[in-house]
Structure formats: C-alpha cells, structure tokens
Amino acid sequence: MxxxxxxxxxxxxxxxxxxxxxxxxxxxxxxxxxxxxxxxxxxxxxxxxxxxxxxxxxxxxxxxxxxxxxxxxxxxxxxxxxxxxxxxxxxxxxxxxxxxxxxxxxxxxxxxxxxxxxxxxxxxxxxxxxxxxxxxxxxxxxxxxxxxxxxxxxxxxxxxxxxxxxxxxxxxxxQADQVVANVYYELDNRIDLLFPNTIEAKENEDKASDVENEKQKYTGTYTINAHKSGYLQAIDRDGLVEVAQENNCLIDCQYRPGDFIVQGNKFVTVESMNQFDDDFQSHIESLFIIGSKRTPEQDAEFAIHQLVEVAIRALSPGINDPYTALTCIDHLGSILCKLVNRKFPSPHLKDEEGRLRVILKTTSFTTVTNTAFSQIRQYGNSHVSILKRLLENLITIATLAQQQEQSAVIQHHGEMIERAVREFVPEKDDQEEVISHYRELMHVLDQKN
Structure with a gap:
C-alpha cells in the first residue's frame, strides 16, 4: 500500500x-x-x-x-x-x-x-x-x-x-471594506481550485437504491473510529479508491473536510468480504489529515464562514455596523452566482472498471447557500435593509440558476425571509417593501419553471 x-x-x-x-x-x-x-x-x-x-x-x-x-x-x-x-x-x-x-x-x-x-x-x-x-x-x-x-x-x-x-x-x-475584499478574493480563487469545471450536461448520478444494492454485495462491515479529535482538513480521494480496489471493498466516509471529528467516533465504514488488520486501519487513517483548525485546502465553506462571521459581528449591538454586513452579503451573493455554473464533486468515486469504491460526504450548492445566508438572516431578521439585500442577491442568483436544486434552495430562503419580515418587522410599509422583493423573486423562479 x-x-x-x-x-x-x-x-x-x-x-x-x-x-x-x-x-x-x-x-x-x-x-x-x-x-x-x-x-x-x-x-x-x-x-x-x-x-x-x-x-x-x-x-x-x-x-x-x-x-x-x-x-x-x-x-x-x-x-x-x-x-x-x-x-x-x-x-x-x-x-x-x-x-x-x-x-x-x-x-x-x-x-x-x-x-x-x-x-x-x-x-x-x-x-x-x-x-x-x-x-x-x-x-x-x-x-x-x-x-x-x-x-x-x-x-x-x-x-x-x-x-x-x-x-x-x-x-x-x-478597514472593513478591505478586510471583506481580501476574504472574497481568497474565496474566489479557492472556488476556481475546488470547482474548476462548469456544468455542461446532466450526468447520471447513482441513486440511493443503487448505492444500497452495491453495499449488499458485501458480507461484512468494518468500522474505523477516529484516532484523535480535530477538524478534517483533507482527504486523499484517489488513494481511497486505490485501497478499495486493491482490497475489493467499499469505503464510506462519514465526514467531509471542515467537519469536526470526535476521537473514538465512527468516521469511516468499510463494506467488504474480508476482515482487516490494524495495518489496514492505519493506512486508511493516513489518507485523512486531521488538525486542530479548519484549513482552506479542500474546505469550500472556510472563507464563506469568515464572511458570515464578519457580517454577524457587524449586526451585533456592540458594533452596530449594518453597512459592513451589506458588503458581506453582496460578496457572498457574487460567489453563489459563480457557483451556479460550477460542477460540484460527485460523492461517488469509481475505479477504472466503473465499480463504486468510495462514498464521500461532499459539498453541494444547497449546503453552501445555507452556510452563506442562514445565519445572516437569523441575526438580521429585524433589519429591513439586511432582508432586502438578501432578497436582491437571491433574485440575481435565481436569474442565473440552471438546476432544480438551485431554484429550490433559493425559493426556500426567500420563503424564510418572507416569514421573518412578517414576524419581526412591525412597520407595515417596511413589510411591504421587503415583500415586494419577495414577489419579484417568486416571479423569476416561476419563469425558470
């Protein structure tokens, strides 16, 4: 090995x-x-x-x-x-x-x-x-x-x-604008590295039933527990496929880069015909880098969390700087506009013969959008300017959306903002101003369908 x-x-x-x-x-x-x-x-x-x-x-x-x-x-x-x-x-x-x-x-x-x-x-x-x-x-x-x-x-x-x-x-x-711009440029470059391919055609992805049928071909399940606690920083995807092919097994990873792993908790499951020794487990563990903090090598949401943190702190009563939060929302919206045209990595890795060998927990457009907008909406649910800017960016993203998954998550966030404004914004005119943006978003999504 x-x-x-x-x-x-x-x-x-x-x-x-x-x-x-x-x-x-x-x-x-x-x-x-x-x-x-x-x-x-x-x-x-x-x-x-x-x-x-x-x-x-x-x-x-x-x-x-x-x-x-x-x-x-x-x-x-x-x-x-x-x-x-x-x-x-x-x-x-x-x-x-x-x-x-x-x-x-x-x-x-x-x-x-x-x-x-x-x-x-x-x-x-x-x-x-x-x-x-x-x-x-x-x-x-x-x-x-x-x-x-x-x-x-x-x-x-x-x-x-x-x-x-x-x-x-x-x-x-x-300066706040420069800090946000620096994080944005790093995130933009990281996206080009992690998602270099654009969406060209709909690929045939393995269904959940197909994956379960593939697992049924193996008679035993071998569990590997984490040898230490920390953040998963990187995975050797090709190495996992090679190991699975050499040992005729199916490796199912429970975590993705950026997730926190607790020592002793299950983080890899191996479906196989055979039992494996400690050397096999040590080799599998060597294909994962676990550290004390998150790093941007394979973590697509690393810099997004940084922008979100700046926005949330700007909305706190101690700082009270909504303009910085608006700047963060604009940059996050720009990143999501770029991602609607990018191909996200498949969670299913196959060998040269086309047989499923590795199942990964991967990032999707839905998870990235939730990471970018959910916390900002939660902390800014009473700020009319924040809710309006979120909807304005969602409208822009919706006009570029190419897949049903993208339209669905955009609509979901629009509906949550609409409910938030009715519950937390008492002024009727402010409510109507935000809801008018929501109606525009729904109109754009209806045209997509």
Whole structure:
C-alpha cells in the first residue's frame, strides 16, 4: 500500500498553509539572507582594494571609529523601528480580533506586506551587527569594509521607505471594506481550485437504491473510529479508491473536510468480504489529515464562514455596523452566482472498471447557500435593509440558476425571509417593501419553471 502523489501534494499544501500563515517564516528567510549578504559584502571588501580610489573618498571618508558609529546608529534605530512596527501589528491584530472575529487573524498574520516590513527591519539590524564586528583598527592592519558600510546606509534609507509603506498598509488593511475584499478574493480563487469545471450536461448520478444494492454485495462491515479529535482538513480521494480496489471493498466516509471529528467516533465504514488488520486501519487513517483548525485546502465553506462571521459581528449591538454586513452579503451573493455554473464533486468515486469504491460526504450548492445566508438572516431578521439585500442577491442568483436544486434552495430562503419580515418587522410599509422583493423573486423562479 502506498500514499498517492496527489495526497503528497495535499500534505505539502497543508504544511505550506501552516507555514505561510505564520508570522515568522518570511522574516526568518530575510534574516538568513541578511547574514549571507553581510558575509559576502565583507568578503568582497577584503578582495577589492578601493582605499586609495577617488570613489572611496567620495562615498566613504571616515575611519574605523566613524564606521562603527554609523553602523551602531543604524542598528539601534532598526531595533527601535522594529519594536514600533511590532507594537502597531499587535494593536492591529487586537482591533481585527474584536471587530471582525479571531478567525480573521489568519488573514492578517499571512499578510506578506506585514511580514516583509518586519523582516526588513530585523534583517538590517543583523546585517549591521555582522559588518560591525568585522571592523578593526590598527596602525598597520586597520580594516574598514567601505562597500559593506555604504550598503548598510542604503539599507537604512530603504527602511525609511518601508516604514512609511508599513504605516499605510496597516491603516488600509484594517478597514472593513478591505478586510471583506481580501476574504472574497481568497474565496474566489479557492472556488476556481475546488470547482474548476462548469456544468455542461446532466450526468447520471447513482441513486440511493443503487448505492444500497452495491453495499449488499458485501458480507461484512468494518468500522474505523477516529484516532484523535480535530477538524478534517483533507482527504486523499484517489488513494481511497486505490485501497478499495486493491482490497475489493467499499469505503464510506462519514465526514467531509471542515467537519469536526470526535476521537473514538465512527468516521469511516468499510463494506467488504474480508476482515482487516490494524495495518489496514492505519493506512486508511493516513489518507485523512486531521488538525486542530479548519484549513482552506479542500474546505469550500472556510472563507464563506469568515464572511458570515464578519457580517454577524457587524449586526451585533456592540458594533452596530449594518453597512459592513451589506458588503458581506453582496460578496457572498457574487460567489453563489459563480457557483451556479460550477460542477460540484460527485460523492461517488469509481475505479477504472466503473465499480463504486468510495462514498464521500461532499459539498453541494444547497449546503453552501445555507452556510452563506442562514445565519445572516437569523441575526438580521429585524433589519429591513439586511432582508432586502438578501432578497436582491437571491433574485440575481435565481436569474442565473440552471438546476432544480438551485431554484429550490433559493425559493426556500426567500420563503424564510418572507416569514421573518412578517414576524419581526412591525412597520407595515417596511413589510411591504421587503415583500415586494419577495414577489419579484417568486416571479423569476416561476419563469425558470
């Protein structure tokens, strides 16, 4: 038995997600680069003799003590600037956590601009320290690395520009519209990766009765319980098919990426003619990545939950920012408009011979729509503007809907909004304003049918 190449890529992607969302990775790379650059510049200074040249007198006309003073000043300044940048970052993270939710901290921590800014300040400090220790004075063997010191001055000038950029970047990144836009762009790119194919024709999907008949072909049921608790982050779909084909069995997965698994609870059922040993169970478990938090690799609803959380917090009495909630609804509606034309993965995986081998719990347009709009409607059931904007987006989605499932879930959400406005909005004119949008939605859906 072996783990497929695609799953190796998934594991690498999972590891890369953890690395690049951390705040230390890029600064660490820049720190190592600064050490290498300092050593190379010192070696270059020892190789090239420019002490007597006119260029040297123009660019650098101080002795060892002057060089030490320059580098010490730059190094001390960079430590101060790095401390200020770190303090600003912590303040920004605190504001983001309280206003947008702690799960949005991932987006701020993985921000390349913040990481590069902090890494630049620290790298310049380390560079100056290494060059500083190479300077020595003597009557005959004095050594002043002119090129290295001048390069340090250039780095200090560049750091001034980087600090100005950092202040602007942080001030921009904590704005509500920018936060929502960043999450939306990540979600939009993730959809292109998870649902790359468009709907072309109606495929013949296995019926529930056909799946049950396939299960009846096997005489035994083998249950695999979760070896630890956590969120299911990724599944090796091809690996499961390969294992099922090699062992002539049917694997039924009870969870999908993004679901929380409790240790000891059943999460995989194997229909087979034979009994399997612990090695088989260990190999099946190796085809699932379970971690402490949700990740976007195979979780289509990951970023949707982030937008929903921002909208819900915006509707809370403590923040009371309905305009941010309206912005989130618009972006969620845009994503659903894109998904109406995308093919969702089949829950039934077959081998080369066309035999059913794996049953997965997959995401559908219904589950995504429920995730996007249900909680916002529940928390905003007394906000007329929120209910109107939900219906406006549902109307737009309905005009693009291509399948009966899509029209059905859109109609279901429209009916729930109509009931909510009659129950929670006392003003008759406000009720009528929302209900008029509901009637328009029903008209669009009737035309679809």
């Amino acid at each position: 072996r783990i497929g190449f695609k799953f190796i890529k998934t594991r690498l992607s999972n590891s890369w997600e953890a690395i690049h969302t951390s705040f230390w990775f890029i600064p660490s790379l820049m720190l190592l680069s600064a050490i290498v650059a300092a050593l190379l510049m010192i070696a270059l200074d020892k190789t090239i003799d420019i002490d007597s040249s006119s260029v040297s007198r123009i660019l650098f006309d101080v002795g060892p003590e002057g060089a030490r003073s320059v580098l010490a000043t730059i190094a001390g300044s960079m430590v101060t600037v790095a401390g200020v940048a770190f303090s600003i970052t912590i303040v920004a993270l605190s504001l983001a956590s309280s206003q947008f939710g702690p799960r949005l901290l991932r987006n701020f921590m993985k921000d390349v601009g913040n990481q590069v800014a902090l890494g630049t300040f620290i790298a310049t400090f380390i560079y100056c320290l290494i060059v500083l220790r190479s300077i020595y004075a003597g009557e005959e063997n004095a050594f002043v690395p002119a090129l290295s010191v001048n390069f340090g001055v250039l780095l200090a000038i560049a750091n001034v520009g980087m600090f100005i950029y950092f202040i602007h970047h942080v001030a921009t990144s904590i």
